[in-house]
Structures are given as C-alpha cells and as structure tokens.
Amino acid sequence: MHPDAPVGTRLATGLDGRLEAVAALYRDLHAHPELAFAEHRTAALVADRLTAIGLEVTTGVGGTGVVGVLRNGAGPTVLLRADMDGLPIAEDDTVAHRSRDTGVDADGATVPVMHACGHDTHMAALVGALECLAADRAGWSGTVLAVMQPAEEVGGGSRAMLADGFLERFGPFDVALGQHVTSAPAGHLYARDGVFMAAADSLRVTVHGRGGHGSTPHATVDPVVIAAAIVLRLQTIVAREVAPADSVVVTVGSLHAGSKENIIPDRAELKINIRTFDPDVRARVLAAVDRIVRAEAAAAGAPAEPDIEPLTDFPLLVNDVDATERVRAAFESAFGVPSVHEAPRRSGSEDFGCFGDAAGVPSVFWNFGGLDPDVYAADAEHPEAAVTAGRAPGVHSPHFVPTALEPVLRRAVEAVLVAAGCWLRPAP
Numbered sequence: 001m002h003p004d005a006p007v008g009t010r011l012a013t014g015l016d017g018r019l020e021a022v023a024a025l026y027r028d029l030h031a032h033p034e035l036a037f038a039e040h041r042t043a044a045l046v047a048d049r050l051t052a053i054g055l056e057v058t059t060g061v062g063g064t065g066v067v068g069v070l071r072n073g074a075g076p077t078v079l080l081r082a083d084m085d086g087l088p089i090a091e092d093d094t095v096a097h098r099s100r101d102t103g104v105d106a107d108g109a110t111v112p113v114m115h116a117c118g119h120d121t122h123m124a125a126l127v128g129a130l131e132c133l134a135a136d137r138a139g140w141s142g143t144v145l146a147v148m149q150p151a152e153e154v155g156g157g158s159r160a161m162l163a164d165g166f167l168e169r170f171g172p173f174d175v176a177l178g179q180h181v182t183s184a185p186a187g188h189l190y191a192r193d194g195v196f197m198a199a200a201d202s203l204r205v206t207v208h209g210r211g212g213h214g215s216t217p218h219a220t221v222d223p224v225v226i227a228a229a230i231v232l233r234l235q236t237i238v239a240r241e242v243a244p245a246d247s248v249v250v251t252v253g254s255l256h257a258g259s260k261e262n263i264i265p266d267r268a269e270l271k272i273n274i275r276t277f278d279p280d281v282r283a284r285v286l287a288a289v290d291r292i293v294r295a296e297a298a299a300a301g302a303p304a305e306p307d308i309e310p311l312t313d314f315p316l317l318v319n320d321v322d323a324t325e326r327v328r329a330a331f332e333s334a335f336g337v338p339s340v341h342e343a344p345r346r347s348g349s350e351d352f353g354c355f356g357d358a359a360g361v362p363s364v365f366w367n368f369g370g371l372d373p374d375v376y377a378a379d380a381e382h383p384e385a386a387v388t389a390g391r392a393p394g395v396h397s398p399h400f401v402p403t404a405l406e407p408v409l410r411r412a413v414e415a416v417l418v419a420a421g422c423w424l425r426p427a428p
Contacts, residue, residue: 028045034085062162
C-alpha cells in the first residue's frame with residue numbers, strides 16, 4: 001500500500017486474514033435473526049465480539065442496543081452504526097445457513113423471521129472494520145463509537161437509544177456514518193447528498209360498523225364497504241391532491257374484517273403506509289388521509305368515529321452535502337470511479353439520521369451492492385432495472401440473500417474503513 005494512501009485504505013490491508021471470521025459471524029447472524037426490540041441473542045453475540053476486540057462495551061442501551069467505544073489517542077470521534085433486527089418473513093430455502101427461527105410480533109402472533117433487509121451484513125461488516133482498526137492502532141488516531149442499533153425496521157431503535165441518554169452517556173461525536181446493503185452488484189457503492197430516503201408514516205385505522213346477518217344488510221352498517229371505499233379514495237391523494245413533481249406513495253398493505261361469508265362484521269381494520277420527501281407534502285397527505293377516512297365513515301352512517309392510530313414513523317434521511325462529497329471522493333480514490341455511483345432518491349426509509357440530527361453533526365449514509373454482479377446485466381449504475389425485471393430480488397424479499405458473500409463483505413468492511421478514515425487522523 002502506498003504510504004500516501006488515505007488512512008482508511010491503509011487500515012483495510014489487514015482484512016484478508018479476518019474475512020473468513022467475518023463471514024462466519026454473518027452466517028451465524030443470518031441463521032438466527034430476531035425481531036425489533038427482541039434482539040437479545042444478537043446483542044449478546046455482537047457485544048462479545050466487541051469486547052474481544054478490546055472496545056469498552058455497554059449493553060441494554062435503548063432496550064437491546066449495544067455501544068462500543070474504541071479510543072486511540074487524540075482526534076475526532078466517528079460514530080459507526082449498524083442495525084440488528086430482522087423481519088417477519090419466511091426465508092426461501094436457498095442457502096445452508098438460512099433462518100428457520102421464529103419470533104413473536106407486536107400483535108402477539110408467532111411468525112417466521114429472516115434477515116431479509118441485510119442487517120446481518122451490516123453487523124458483520126462493522127465488526128470486521130473494528131477488528132482492523134483495533135489491530136492497527138499505530139495507523140490512526142481518534143475515537144470510534146460503534147453503535148449496534150435495535151429496531152430499525154419499526155423506526156424506533158435510534159430514538160430509543162437517544163432517549164436512554166445516548167448523547168450524555170457516550171459523549172459528543174464529529175460525524176455519523178452508516179451503510180445499507182442493496183440489490184446491486186457486489187463491489188459497487190451508491191451515495192447521494194441531500195435528501196436520500198423518504199419519510200414514512202404507518203397508521204392503523206379501525207372503521208366501526210353495525211354487524212348483522214348477510215341476509216339483512218339494511219339492518220347493518222357494513223364496515224367492509226366503508227373500508228373498500230377508503231382504499232379506493234386514498235389513491236386519489238396521489239393522483240389528484242399532490243403535484244406531479246412531488247413523489248408520494250400511499251399504500252394500504254393490510255385489510256382485515258370478518259370471519260364468515262354470511263356475517264357482516266362490526267369493524268374493519270386497515271394498515272396504511274405513507275412515504276414522502278418533503279415535510280409540507282407529508283403534512284398535507286396525512287391531513288388528507290384523516291379527512292378521507294372520517295368522511296367515508298360519516299357518509300356510510302357509521303355509528304362511531306373511526307380510530308386512527310399511529311404505528312411507526314421515520315424521518316427524512318438527509319445526507320450532509322460536504323461530508324457526503326468527502327466520502328464519495330474517498331470511495332472513488334480507494335475503489336475507482338467506475339465502482340462508485342450516484343444513488344437514486346429512495347422511497348425506502350431509515351432512522352439512522354436521528355443520531356446526527358440529535359447531535360447537530362453531519363451524517364452520511366450509503367449503499368453497497370449485495371448480490372452476484374452477473375444478474376445485473378453489467379448495468380451497475382442502474383441496478384433497480386434488474387429488480388423490476390425480476391432478475392434480482394429486492395430487500396424484504398424471501399430470496400434476498402447475498403450470493404457472492406466474500407466480495408459483498410469485503411467491500412462493506414472496506415467502505416466503513418475508508419469512510420471513517422476521512423475523519424480519523426493518520427497516526428503521528
């Protein structure tokens with residue numbers, strides 16, 4: 001390695017001998033995922049690894065969060081974050097280390113669990129990067145604040161850690177850095193400054209009716225019909241109430257009512273998800289949802305006002321412009337310009353930005369490719385085309401498992417080190 005190479009690039013030179021251990025940790029985490037705020041085994045496993053590396057480790061932060069501090073002389077403090085929770089998805093049988101585990105969801109149901117969003121790769125990569133940093137203390141100076149965050153999938157983990165005194169307990173930091181695997185070719189990185197990921201709001205709506213026999217509908221108020229009208233009317237928000245230049249998604253992902261074909265039930269439940277990229281648009285859309293739900297119930301003569309209950313909410317993820325350009329330039333220097341791409345604005349959501357926002361410091365979040373390059377038809381710059389065409393799975397799919405594990409983890413570890421090296425000082 002050239003002596004003038006960036007500090008992060010030099011730190012990655014020790015990765016070869018550690019990569020198999022990183023992969024073994026990944027396979028263990030992948031085989032045993034846990035749901036949001038239930039990451040007890042996961043937290044214990046990563047805490048043990050951080051302790052073995054030599055970090056000062058605190059567990060139980062914000063419930064199941066783990067924080068490790070690696071101090072190495074004077075210099076900036078860099079927060080590096082990975083998320084820990086899995087999803088209630090049954091994994092397809094494609095790898096030997098697939099998950100067969102189950103968990104209990106927020107409604108008390110036993111569900112299959114899978115790392116279908118790649119949080120296992122995030123944890124393994126961060127551990128691998130910390131091992132490289134600890135092994136080469138002579139090569140850098142500063143402090144690394146490693147955050148293993150619970151409950152990203154429900155948008156509550158970062159806030160829970162912050163509410164548990166994160167800033168007061170672990171001191172100030174100068175920058176927050178995080179990454180996420182995406183459906184793209186291994187070895188490639190994707191960054192974007194400014195607004196990167198959407199705000200997301202999820203609601204549970206309960207519509208009240210008056211139940212009765214299916215043979216006497218005139219004696220009832222049918223909540224199924226009300227719910228159906230709500231589903232259709234909600235789509236007019238995007239089509240008729242939002243400017244064409246504004247991106248908005250309104251989804252009714254769940255609708256439950258009744259148990260038998262000849263019984264009109266007394267209630268129906270809808271779960272609604274809303275994604276926006278502008279705070280003013282978000283406020284207008286939420287107000288429109290509330291108006292439509294209440295108006296459809298009133299139009300049908302519902303005996304009671306519908307209940308509208310917030311479930312989760314994610315803030316906009318906004319990357320600091322200067323810090324993102326700094327990281328992007330370092331990636332291009334370390335990995336070559338053809339491997340680093342402008343990420344599209346994503347309608348997925350993420351709560352990582354809460355750390356930087358709360359501390360008043362810049363934050364940078366980027367994506368790394370997680371699958372075999374062959375399935376993307378050599379179009380690394382627009383990998384979403386392969387997902388749309390069905391050639392590659394997207395995240396939250398039962399098929400989303402890295403098929404080229406070694407290059408995926410290698411680049412993920414390298415990316416953490418190179419980004420952190422933009423702030424950590426070279427050793428004196």
